[in-house]
Amino acid sequence: MEDIIQIIKNHQVSIERNRKVYAVLLPLIWLNNQWQIVYEVRSQHISSPGQTSFPGGGVEAGETAKKAAIRETVEELGIKENEIEVIGQLDPIIDQERIIYCFVGRLTLTHLKDLPLNTKEVERVFTIPINVLMNQPPIYHSIQYTPRVNTNFPFQTIGLSSSQQLKGFNTKVPIYSTKESLWGLTARLTDQFISLLKDSKQKNRP
Numbered sequence: 001m002e003d004i005i006q007i008i009k010n011h012q013v014s015i016e017r018n019r020k021v022y023a024v025l026l027p028l029i030w031l032n033n034q035w036q037i038v039y040e041v042r043s044q045h046i047s048s049p050g051q052t053s054f055p056g057g058g059v060e061a062g063e064t065a066k067k068a069a070i071r072e073t074v075e076e077l078g079i080k081e082n083e084i085e086v087i088g089q090l091d092p093i094i095d096q097e098r099i100i101y102c103f104v105g106r107l108t109l110t111h112l113k114d115l116p117l118n119t120k121e122v123e124r125v126f127t128i129p130i131n132v133l134m135n136q137p138p139i140y141h142s143i144q145y146t147p148r149v150n151t152n153f154p155f156q157t158i159g160l161s162s163s164q165q166l167k168g169f170n171t172k173v174p175i176y177s178t179k180e181s182l183w184g185l186t187a188r189l190t191d192q193f194i195s196l197l198k199d200s201k202q203k204n205r206p
Helices: 002-010 065-077 131-134 186-202
Strands: 022-031 034-042 056-058 084-089 092-096 098-107 122-129 139-145 168-175 179-184
Touching: 022 065, 022 186, 034 065, 034 131, 034 186, 056 065, 056 131, 056 168, 065 084, 065 092, 065 098, 065 122, 092 186, 131 186, 168 186, 179 186
Parallel strands: 022 098
Antiparallel strands: 022 034, 022 056, 034 122, 084 098, 092 098, 139 168, 168 179
């Protein structure tokens, strides 16, 4: 029993174990006398081409999630590290076998024209004013996932007769009706950010 006690006492709890770890930056910029969120459109040369995303990618060995978010932003937008001011962090999203950390950062740029984008990864960038997102909440659509199992799955061992007895799950996918396609993880992080602003505004009302 003493061995068990020591093993459990020494165990370091981690939600990252056996998961791929990613980090993104939700970039804010002051344009046209208002704060706006910067989004990327993914290049045709990478996965999910044409989809909207935030700058980011995998966290490398020995690297913190924050450092990864900054590094990826520098690489993708072609800006300097000192032009990014990280101001905080959103709640991470655990999505199946991966975890996504999201940091909120202010870009100390005066415009986004002629950015030396990494065209291998980024086709273009665009912005949406925070006020627009505050006034146009996303519509959540439900998706049902049904289990698909191999033919040799041991149903009898676990007391089931078929895959029909395995429970699937539903998930809600946010979709913003804005000038650009905005849905999925990017929309979930956007909605979380906007919800924080709305909640704070509600609490501060007299």
